[in-house]
Structure formats: structure tokens, C-alpha cells
Amino acid sequence: MSDVEGEAGDFRVTLVKKPRYIREDKCTGCTTCVEYCPVKIPDPFNQEISKNKAVHIYFSQAIPLITYIDENCLYLKEKKCKICEAVCKHEAIDFSAKPEKVEINVGAIILSLGFEPYDPRLRDEYKYGKFKNVVTSMDYERILSSTGPYEGEIRRSSDLRHPHKIAWVQCVGSRQVIEGGNSYCSTVCCTYTQKQVILTKDHDPEAECVVFHNDIRSYGKDFERFFQRAEVLPNVRFIRSYVNILKEDPVTNNITIRYSTPDGGVKDEEFEMVVLSVGLCPPKGASLVAEKFGIELNEHRFCKVDSFVPVTTSKKGIFVSGAFSGPIDIPESVFGSSGAATKCGELLNYRRGKLATQRVYPEERDVRGEEPKVGIFVCY
Amino acid sequence: MAGVSRLQYTPEIRIIRVMCSGRVDLAFVFRAFLNKMDGVYIGGCRLDECNYTTHGNYHALTMTLLAKRIMEHIGLYPERLRIEFMNASMGQYFAETVNEMVKKIKELGPVGVGEGMSEEELVRRIKEILRLVPYIKIVKREKLKTKLDKNSPESWNEFFTAEEIENLFKEIPSYYIEPEKCQACMTCARRCPVDAIDSKRGMVHVIDQDKCIKCGTCLDVCPPKFRAVTKLIGVNVPPPPPEEKRLIKREKEKEVA
Amino acid sequence: MDVPSVIEYAWRLPNVVHAQGQLFSCSTESTKQIMEAIKEHGLNRVIVAACTPRTHEPTFRDSLKEGGLNQYFFEFANIREHCSWVHSKEKEEATDKSKELLRMSLARALLLEPLQEFELPVDKRVLVIGGGISGMTCALSIASQGFDVYLIEKERELGGLARRIYYTIEGKDVQSYLRDLVKRVYSEPRIHVFLGAKILSATGYVGNFLTKIESERGVFEIRHGATVIATGAQEFKPNEYLYGQSDKVLTGLELEELIAKRDERVISAGAVVMIQCVGSRTEERNYCSRVCCSESVKNALKLKEINPNVDIYILFRDMRTYGFKEDYYREASKKGVRFIRYEPQKKPSVKLVKESGKELIRVTVFDPILEKTLEIDADLVSLAVAVIAPESNKEISLLYNAQLGPDDFFKEAHVKLRPVDFSTDGVYLCGIAHYPKHIDEAISQALGAAGRVITLISHDTVIASGSVCIVDEKRCMGCGACSEICTYGAIEIYETKQGKKARMNPVLCKGCGLCNSKCPTGAIQLQHYRDEQLFAQIDAANPEKEILEEVKKVAS
Ligand SMILES: Cc1cc2nc3c(=O)[nH]c(=O)nc-3n(C[C@H](O)[C@H](O)[C@H](O)COP(=O)(O)OP(=O)(O)OC[C@H]3O[C@@H](n4cnc5c(N)ncnc54)[C@H](O)[C@@H]3O)c2cc1C
Numbered sequence A: 001m002s003d004v005e006g007e008a009g010d011f012r013v014t015l016v017k018k019p020r021y022i023r024e025d026k027c028t029g030c031t032t033c034v035e036y037c038p039v040k041i042p043d044p045f046n047q048e049i050s051k052n053k054a055v056h057i058y059f060s061q062a063i064p065l066i067t068y069i070d071e072n073c074l075y076l077k078e079k080k081c082k083i084c085e086a087v088c089k090h091e092a093i094d095f096s097a098k099p100e101k102v103e104i105n106v107g108a109i110i111l112s113l114g115f116e117p118y119d120p121r122l123r124d125e126y127k128y129g130k131f132k133n134v135v136t137s138m139d140y141e142r143i144l145s146s147t148g149p150y151e152g153e154i155r156r157s158s159d160l161r162h163p164h165k166i167a168w169v170q171c172v173g174s175r176q177v178i179e180g181g182n183s184y185c186s187t188v189c190c191t192y193t194q195k196q197v198i199l200t201k202d203h204d205p206e207a208e209c210v211v212f213h214n215d216i217r218s219y220g221k222d223f224e225r226f227f228q229r230a231e232v233l234p235n236v237r238f239i240r241s242y243v244n245i246l247k248e249d250p251v252t253n254n255i256t257i258r259y260s261t262p263d264g265g266v267k268d269e270e271f272e273m274v275v276l277s278v279g280l281c282p283p284k285g286a287s288l289v290a291e292k293f294g295i296e297l298n299e300h301r302f303c304k305v306d307s308f309v310p311v312t313t314s315k316k317g318i319f320v321s322g323a324f325s326g327p328i329d330i331p332e333s334v335f336g337s338s339g340a341a342t343k344c345g346e347l348l349n350y351r352r353g354k355l356a357t358q359r360v361y362p363e364e365r366d367v368r369g370e371e372p373k374v375g376i377f378v379c380y
Numbered sequence B: 001m002a003g004v005s006r007l008q009y010t011p012e013i014r015i016i017r018v019m020c021s022g023r024v025d026l027a028f029v030f031r032a033f034l035n036k037m038d039g040v041y042i043g044g045c046r047l048d049e050c051n052y053t054t055h056g057n058y059h060a061l062t063m064t065l066l067a068k069r070i071m072e073h074i075g076l077y078p079e080r081l082r083i084e085f086m087n088a089s090m091g092q093y094f095a096e097t098v099n100e101m102v103k104k105i106k107e108l109g110p111v112g113v114g115e116g117m118s119e120e121e122l123v124r125r126i127k128e129i130l131r132l133v134p135y136i137k138i139v140k141r142e143k144l145k146t147k148l149d150k151n152s153p154e155s156w157n158e159f160f161t162a163e164e165i166e167n168l169f170k171e172i173p174s175y176y177i178e179p180e181k182c183q184a185c186m187t188c189a190r191r192c193p194v195d196a197i198d199s200k201r202g203m204v205h206v207i208d209q210d211k212c213i214k215c216g217t218c219l220d221v222c223p224p225k226f227r228a229v230t231k232l233i234g235v236n237v238p239p240p241p242p243e244e245k246r247l248i249k250r251e252k253e254k255e256v257a
Numbered sequence C: 001m002d003v004p005s006v007i008e009y010a011w012r013l014p015n016v017v018h019a020q021g022q023l024f025s026c027s028t029e030s031t032k033q034i035m036e037a038i039k040e041h042g043l044n045r046v047i048v049a050a051c052t053p054r055t056h057e058p059t060f061r062d063s064l065k066e067g068g069l070n071q072y073f074f075e076f077a078n079i080r081e082h083c084s085w086v087h088s089k090e091k092e093e094a095t096d097k098s099k100e101l102l103r104m105s106l107a108r109a110l111l112l113e114p115l116q117e118f119e120l121p122v123d124k125r126v127l128v129i130g131g132g133i134s135g136m137t138c139a140l141s142i143a144s145q146g147f148d149v150y151l152i153e154k155e156r157e158l159g160g161l162a163r164r165i166y167y168t169i170e171g172k173d174v175q176s177y178l179r180d181l182v183k184r185v186y187s188e189p190r191i192h193v194f195l196g197a198k199i200l201s202a203t204g205y206v207g208n209f210l211t212k213i214e215s216e217r218g219v220f221e222i223r224h225g226a227t228v229i230a231t232g233a234q235e236f237k238p239n240e241y242l243y244g245q246s247d248k249v250l251t252g253l254e255l256e257e258l259i260a261k262r263d264e265r266v267i268s269a270g271a272v273v274m275i276q277c278v279g280s281r282t283e284e285r286n287y288c289s290r291v292c293c294s295e296s297v298k299n300a301l302k303l304k305e306i307n308p309n310v311d312i313y314i315l316f317r318d319m320r321t322y323g324f325k326e327d328y329y330r331e332a333s334k335k336g337v338r339f340i341r342y343e344p345q346k347k348p349s350v351k352l353v354k355e356s357g358k359e360l361i362r363v364t365v366f367d368p369i370l371e372k373t374l375e376i377d378a379d380l381v382s383l384a385v386a387v388i389a390p391e392s393n394k395e396i397s398l399l400y401n402a403q404l405g406p407d408d409f410f411k412e413a414h415v416k417l418r419p420v421d422f423s424t425d426g427v428y429l430c431g432i433a434h435y436p437k438h439i440d441e442a443i444s445q446a447l448g449a450a451g452r453v454i455t456l457i458s459h460d461t462v463i464a465s466g467s468v469c470i471v472d473e474k475r476c477m478g479c480g481a482c483s484e485i486c487t488y489g490a491i492e493i494y495e496t497k498q499g500k501k502a503r504m505n506p507v508l509c510k511g512c513g514l515c516n517s518k519c520p521t522g523a524i525q526l527q528h529y530r531d532e533q534l535f536a537q538i539d540a541a542n543p544e545k546e547i548l549e550e551v552k553k554v555a556s
């Protein structure tokens, strides 16, 4: 989004559409180009854990299900290669594509910029990026996924082995008033961690899972039962303690965590993998967007909302939905979005249906009594 | 998912689309075996994640367990039938389970052949089951409705027992109209859902045992003053009276008069 | 995959009058080709052998409609996802398999029947049950978009629970917001408020409900196209911790009222103890009531504001001040509110004592951090009691086929993706009837429900799929196997001269086909997936037989 002008009922928004270098009307998603592309890059969708090619489909359920060319492409960088262009049978590769300016005229705007996962590199103590087998919960989401970096197998990056003893550390970047942390609670991490524990046990019933937490915030619908389900699984422990991610074994790359015990002592325990339950931060570029749209942010740099009507921003005609209004989970994002939509409806109701036209189909042929006459179309 | 992710699996399977695994009829399974399919794989949504509030996948599960026992009963390997629950992102799981199943079935050999059964025998047995599907659905209706515990799949196997199936087939009833009692009122014929009753005016009604699905409607509706329909278990159905003897007395008397 | 050989094979199948390859079947160009071929060759069945019906079926069905053919004469053979993509290393097998899939599709296609999607008129009026903040917010949003709303409230006043809430944790004035909201409701001519209302009966389905109510204004029959359930929740009344026995033991809301009224007992209190999770997170009510941690922190901060010297102890299991509310928890802590965690097996206990002529409540609690038992003498004890679902939810649930969850809160169609819908079409949900939540969250959800309602009633009709069940009455023996499993209530068993028979309400049928599999006689058939259509497809998988010829016979 590059520019906004106008007011509620009549906004003019300028968008800059980045080139994908693939013609959407031609590409069939056959992925021949991906096979031939010589450039391997860390897969952005899979948290850069596994590799993908410079030309690739973003992820297996992407819409449209076609490729795009990443900026690491040899041709884009050094004007050589163009292998993809040669192998594509559908003439879908188009290196002449340029960023496209699109102007749209809208009556209302909904900002659904979402969130940015907390970056634990901001604080040394998390050892993220230092100890090989410390991952974020976002990394772990991908690791658990059947379309993830290890095709649904839980592996750790140091030796690609299946870890059997995994620790989760809660409130990473949340509930702390220190440099680089957020004072608020991120609301979703307690429950997603329980989900991850349950899924881990589904993958590997023998796995030992330990969650180091502060309060367990199972405040949502049916969350308490979900927590109990995770808690009673064999070899799963929930331990209420702050932790210290102490050291990495130079040979095994296992990680030692120090935590306090209920009797007031401390204990060191070794894990094969550590998952940091990172919190939700405001989306990147929130300030820029706020400036362009003329909306205010709150003290945490999420969108400032009306205190009773949380889909309303400080500017008329601009609404907000999802995690940009604060850390919330999927169901709350979904109903809030429907709420933001209805707010637009209230604003623009006077011209509802004005742009719609009725589609007319020819009259249906009566085929009773006809012999079946079949036409077959085979897609190449 | 297996498709868009290009996950490779063995090419032996043919997928037939239904909107819910609950639509997979007991008859479909045996119809497939009748057509020399060596295995049947039913893919449903994960339990408790049915797209419909009917939870058709739980019903598909009980149906599968029942079908397996019936297969055993007629001498087919129950491993030829398998049900798996998955969601759209579990393409990998789909591919794995299909591969595993195809491998297993290759070990078992072609249907019937692997069991050392002649083709005629196989067809005869399966056709018999297909004929009994309505009866099985009626008798096992309550049990087929059970929502099994999804967390203890190890207990599922015992849900239907071999003995139970044994009894199911031992107790197959036949409905028979006693010629002496039938007054040709046509009530049963009108009500029979499959038109299995030969009813001519003034003639003793006869149930076509090949068409009859053993629902018992005729028994229920035959007027109490006649009570002409009986339920026979474990005995052969007497042959119908010859055409000329089917004229009902009352009518005969009239004729004489 | 060897597409030309698949096309050649297609030509050899019975009843095929046209077969061609297409570079990319779902492109506009190709769909146009299909449309033209229908006209040119008089096609009455179309099979596309391509990728997945899940995403592309609507496109091709549309081409049939454009070609003047009933859209249900379309059949998909998924040779891409089921063959070429997944068997890419086995070209020959993939080709053979494609041919077989094509033959199977053809068998089914021969038996396809034209089906009509029917359009049901939608009544544009909306019934909202419950006049709390959620119900009012929802009603206002719908009304302001030009639709009539009947807002029915069982009490003699609008407002619900919010009447007892004075301020939010952020310090906003709830009462003035509520007064304004009520005023807006009454001044909106499209909202018809019924107070003291009780629902006598309700029938109908999406777009066409009929609800009979009795209210202060008499008995009315209301026709409406959509129903919103916003019946809220209640405060749990405990029978522990001396509640009801001593006037020094209050619920959180009762304390809030005293604070708001600047009651002498509050102003002069030397020590206040708040006990969390009273009636929540227990075996009986195995859920967290969500609002109570914040409610206590909010009251504690207010108390400190009025009387900075008061000693406040909050006895908790987990502090669940989620999101930005965490900041207030920290603030309370900073202001000296003492938070003491207790384990559920070592619940605090209370007893009435007299100290120097003064009656006090002595609270005993084990502090696991200090590892010792504490005794606190309190002037007031506030219990953070559970939020519970009203008993009457059960009635509403039956009236509108709106399911309840294990704790008697209403159950949405899908926890994540359809949080304000019911699986019953045309019925929606919002507010704390769904689950305890704060006012802003309830408002957000109420607007969400309004959005869903508008999506329905802004259309003149709803379109029901043609692929629904029909009953052949002659074949039906009235056993009820179908109706007992159809949770959508689409099948009814009724008395006829020929005994009991099943009858369909096609509008309610979702087309899952479970009843079809249950029916012993085959009387009920899911159209488009009828027994004989699927049998034909199964049979055609058998390469040996001349099945297609047999299917052909059936078809003609
Ligand atoms: C590790 C982890 C696990 C989780 N697990 C669960 C779970 O199991 N269940 C659950 O309910 N919730 C879970 N959540 C929370 C869930 O992810 C959020 O509630 C949800 O994603 C919020 O949706 P959204 O659309 O508001 O934001 P997002 O999902 O962040 O989407 C925002 C979109 O906006 C785009 N965008 C941002 N800025 C711009 C711009 N300037 N211009 C154009 N586009 C822009 C982004 O690229 C992005 O696609 C989890 C969160 C994390 C971190």
C-alpha cells in the first residue's frame, strides 16, 4: 500500500503490486520450472529451515496455486540463467514484469495486518540462533506440519535426528517490562503450546515433553479441558518456574535448562530440543501504515481501538480486525472480522447493491428422452 | 493435499468421491469385492471433525468394523478393508497408509485367490451378503449408531465379535404366508417396500424369497384376524402352493354357488 | 502422462460423441470451448478430466449452465491429483489409471440426473433473543442497515448483566455507555422491543422462521428470516466460604456495586480478601470463567484508588489477566495488592471471628512460595464466582435446533472458523451465551453476528443445493433409521394410510448421505450420489466386465 487519500465513503488507495515474474493466466502450477531452477534458498514459508528454489509455489495451499520468482533469482540478480523460461511449456515466465501501480476507490477500509512473532534474538538469554536446537514455536509449527521442512517428521536441525525430549519455555518476549520484551500477555501461547505438546505426543508417543510456565492461561472456551488433556499425557510435565537456558553440549548439541523446584532449590535438566513460546508483536510497518492512514496506535504499537467497540479505529471509515487490534486467537479474529465488515455495511448501506448486476443464463435444455451424449475434455 | 504436494503413492487405487464417509454403504464394500477389487480403503475426516453435524465418520467406522467381521465370516481377509481418518493437510498420511495397505494386499494376493476360494464360490458368498444387507442394517441398527471412543482404537476390534456375526447369520428369518390363513386382503402387498409379494385378487399371496429383504413389514401389517404371515428361523420355507391351488376358499365357494 | 492415448481411449467409450484435449481446462478460453461443444454436439453429459472438483467444480458447472445444460450433468475425473501428480514416475500406470478413472466417471455420468437448486424466499426480519449489550449491539447494527429487528428480553428492562457493571478494567464508564445504547435502541424505529417476553413456540428454518412470543404487550407471532441468540449468562451463587451466611462475604459484582456506591463498608475496610475460581475450574464446572481475574484486579485497583491504605489479598490459582489486561495486574501488584497462589487441593478456608469487639472473616490459606499457612483477618471477602449458563438455554436450544456444549453454553458451528454460526442455518450466536467474555469482546462478537445475519438477509433468496435426499414413499417402511441420525432434522416420520413414512424437508438437508447408507430399503436416496450411480462407478472399476453396456441399459 503506498498511498491513501480521501475520507470515509470515498477513499482512493494506491497499491504497488510487486512483480511475480509469472503470468497468472498462463502458469498451470506444474512446477517444472522449480525442478530445473539451480538456485536453492532457505524456504521462507518453512521458517527458512528447509530449502526451496528461487522459483517456487509459496506453499501447497497458496491461492492461486502457481509459482513466483524470489529476488534470489540469478537472472534478477545477475542477468543470467533463465533456465525456467526455457523449460516452461506454457510460456508463463515473464522477466519483463514491472511493479504495477493499482489505484482503487473504496468506501471503507479494514486493516487486518496481523502480528509479527516475537524475535527472541532481541534477548541473548534465549540463545536463539546460538544454540542449534533452540527453535521458536513458529518454527515448531512448521516442523509439525506435514508440508513442513521435514514433511511432518519432528527433527532437529543439528543432526536431523528425532528429538525425544523437548522443553517449551513460555512467555518468551511477553509479560516482561525489560528492554526488548513486551509488558502484555500474548494470549495464545499457553494454548498453542498445549496443542504442540499433544501433536508431539501424537507423532511420538514416547516423547518426553516439559513445559516451563508462569500462569497457565486457559481462559478461552474449552481451553481448560484442553489443558487437562495435555497435562495428563504420559511423560508430560508442566513446571511452574522461570528458566535459565544454560548451555549447549558441544558434542550432542543437547541443551541444559536450569529451573527452580517447588522446594526452593534449583535443578539442571538436559533436553534434545527447546521450543520458545514466542509472543505476538505488532506487525512490521505498523507505524508507517498508521501514519499513512491517519490512525492512532496504542502504547504497545497495536492499533488503537474504541474501548467499547474494538473494531473501530480512531479514524472514520477505517476499521480493524484480527491480531492488529491486539493479541487474539483465530476465533476472535474471525468474529471481529465479521464485525468490521458489518461496520462497513453500516457506513455504506445507502449504496448497497448498486454495483451488483444479475447474471442471466440461457434457458435450460430439456434432455428427457435423449440418448446420453457425452463430451469428454482432458486437461494436459 | 497428497495431490498438490505431489506426494507419490502406488497407482493401484481408484478413488470414488462421496461427500461424507457416512455415505459409504455396507453394500458398496461388498460390491467392490464382487468386482474383484482386492481391497477397499475408506477415507474420512478425523473423528469429531466431520464436516457435517451427523458425524458420519463414526458411522463409517462402525460399518467398517461390522463389514470386517462379515468378511471374516465368509472367509475373506478383513485386512482387505481399511478405514483411515485424516484432514486435508494429511496428504502424507494418506500416501503412507495407502502404500502400506497396497503392500499388505499384495501379500494377501487377489481377492478370493489369496483365500483359496474358487471364483464361483467367492461370487456366491458375496452375492449372498449383498442380498442380506437390508437385514443386517435392520438388526445391527442400534449398534451401528454407536459413537466409539476415539481415544482407544485398540478396543474397536472387539466391538463386533465373531460369535455375534455367527448368530446374525444363524438367525436369518424368512417370512412366509400360510396359504390356509391368507385371505388375499392385499394389505401386505401394498405395504411391502420392495414389491416382493405376489398378490392377485382372490389368490393366496406369495412372498418371493429372492426379492424379500426381511423387513417384517408384512408380518406387522397382516390383519390380526388373519395372522397369515409367520417368521421362520432355521427352517426351510415351504414351497408356495401351485397356481391352481391358490384360489381362496371363500372365493371358491362363491364360484360354486 | 500420455494424454493423447487417454483421449483416444475416451473416443472408444460408449455414448461419447466428443472428446478433446485442452491445455488448461479451467482457463476462460477452455470453459468457453466446453460451452460451445455442448451446443455444437448437443452434449447432455460433460466430463472434465483434470484436477480437483473441490476448487474447480463450480467453474465447470457454470460452463454447463452457460451452455444451456443442467449443471448436475457435469462429472469430474480427477486424473491430475489422483494420477499424474502422484504417480509422476510411473507414466504408463498413470495413463492406464486415468483411463480407468475416466471409464468410472463415464459410468456415473450416464446415470446422472438433472437437479434443480431451489430458491427459498428470505424474510428480511430478524429476531434477536436477549436484550443485553450483545443483543442490543447486534440489533442496532442490523437495523441501521435497513432491516427490521424484533428484540425480545425476558426481564422488564434492557441491559442484562451490564446493569451491574460500573466500569471496565481500563476505567471506562459502563453505565453511561449502557444508557446511551438503550437510548439508541429505543430511538431506532426499526427495532421492536418486547420486554417481559417468553417464547411460546418456534418453527421454520433459514429464511422462514415463525416464533410465537408472549410479552408485556400481549401474544405475538413473529415471522423472521434469521435468529440471533444472545441470552447471556448468570453469576453463580456459591454455597461455600460463608456466602449467604455473612454479609461480609460478597461476589465480585456485589463488591463492585458497593465500590461504585462508595459504601461505608468499602471506604472503611482495613483488609479485603478476594478468592478466585469460586465454582470455576472444578469438576462440576470444568471451565475458566475468563472475566473473574480481571474483575478482581479491577476492583482491587478501584479500592486502592478510594482507600490507598487498604490491604488487599487476591488468592488465585493462575492469574488470567490475558492480553493488555496484564498491565493492570502488574499495576495492582505494584500498588501493593498481594497475590497469593493456592493449589486446588489446598483451598483457602474462612471462618467468622470476633477480634476486639469487631466481627471479621479469618481467611486461612497455604502459601506455596513461603511454604507456610497464612491467616488473614478481612473486613470483606469477595468471591470471584463462576459465570454460568442460564437454565433456559436448554429450551432455546430445542426451539431452534441450536446445540449446547458440555457446560450448557451454546455451541458454535466451528470453534475456529465459524464462531458465530450454528450448524443450523439462519441461527447465530453472540455474547456470553457463547462463553464468558468481556464487554468489548461481546460487542465485537455481536457485530460479527450482525455481519453474518446481513450476509443472509441482504439476499432475497437462499439457494439450496440440488444434491439433497428424496424419499420414495412406496419403498419406505417407516423404520426411522434415517430420521434418527439426521442431526439437521431434515427428515420427519409421519403417519400415512400406508403406515409410517419418511418425509424430507430438502431445505434442511446438507447432502451428507448418511441416511442413504442407513436405509435398509433404499427408499431414501441422496441425489447425485444415488446407490445406482455409485454402484455403476464401482462396477466400472472392474476392467473385465462389459459394465458400461449394462449401465447404458439402466440409463436409457
Ligand atoms: C506459534 C503460533 C501458534 C499459534 N497457534 C494458534 C492456534 O493453534 N489457534 C489459534 O486460534 N491461534 C493460534 N495462533 C494465533 C493466530 O496465528 C492468530 O490469531 C491469527 O493468525 C491472527 O490472524 P490475522 O489475520 O489477524 O493476522 P495474520 O495471520 O498475521 O495475517 C496478517 C496478514 O496481513 C499481511 N500484511 C501485513 N502487513 C501488510 C501490509 N502493510 N500490506 C498488505 N498486507 C499486509 C501479512 O502478510 C499477513 O498475511 C498462533 C500464533 C502463533 C505465533
Ligand SMILES: Cc1cc2nc3c(=O)[nH]c(=O)nc-3n(C[C@H](O)[C@H](O)[C@H](O)COP(=O)(O)OP(=O)(O)OC[C@H]3O[C@@H](n4cnc5c(N)ncnc54)[C@H](O)[C@@H]3O)c2cc1C
Binding pocket: C129, C130, C131, C132, C133, C134, C135, C152, C153, C154, C155, C158, C159, C160, C161, C162, C165, C167, C168, C169, C197, C198, C199, C230, C231, C232, C233, C234, C235, C252, C253, C291, C292, C294, C295, C298, C385, C386, C387, C390, C392, C396, C430, C431, C432, C433, C437, C438, C439, C440, C442
Ligand atoms: C461476574 C461477572 C463480572 C464481569 N465483569 C466484567 C468486567 O469487569 N468487564 C467487562 O468488560 N465485562 C465483564 N463481564 C462480562 C459482561 O457482563 C458481558 O460481557 C456483557 O454484559 C455482555 O452481555 P450479553 O449481552 O452477552 O449477556 P447478558 O448481559 O447476560 O444479557 C443477556 C440478556 O438476555 C436475556 N435473556 C436470557 N434468556 C432469555 C430468553 N430466553 N428470552 C429473552 N431474553 C433472555 C437476559 O435477561 C439478559 O438481559 C462480567 C460478567 C460477569 C458474570
Ligand code: SF4
Binding pocket: A170, A171, A172, A174, A175, A184, A185, A186, A187, A188, A189, A190, A191, A214, A215, A216, A217, A277, A279, C322, C323
Ligand atoms: S498466553 Fe501464556 S505463555 Fe503467552 S504470554 Fe500469556 S501467560 Fe505467557
Ligand code: SF4
Binding pocket: B175, B191, B192, B193, B194, B195, B196, B197, B207, B211, B212, B213, B214, B215, B216, B217, B218, B219
Ligand atoms: S419381509 Fe419386508 S420385504 Fe419381505 S415380503 Fe415382507 S414386507 Fe416385503
Ligand code: SF4
Binding pocket: B054, C468, C469, C485, C486, C487, C488, C489, C490, C491, C508, C509, C510, C511, C512, C513, C514, C515, C516, C526
Ligand atoms: S443426507 Fe444427511 S443431511 Fe440430508 S437428510 Fe440425509 S442425513 Fe440428513
Ligand code: SF4
Binding pocket: C471, C475, C476, C477, C478, C479, C480, C481, C482, C483, C501, C502, C518, C519, C520, C521, C522, C523, C524
Ligand atoms: S430409513 Fe428408509 S425405510 Fe426407514 S424410514 Fe427412512 S426412508 Fe423409510
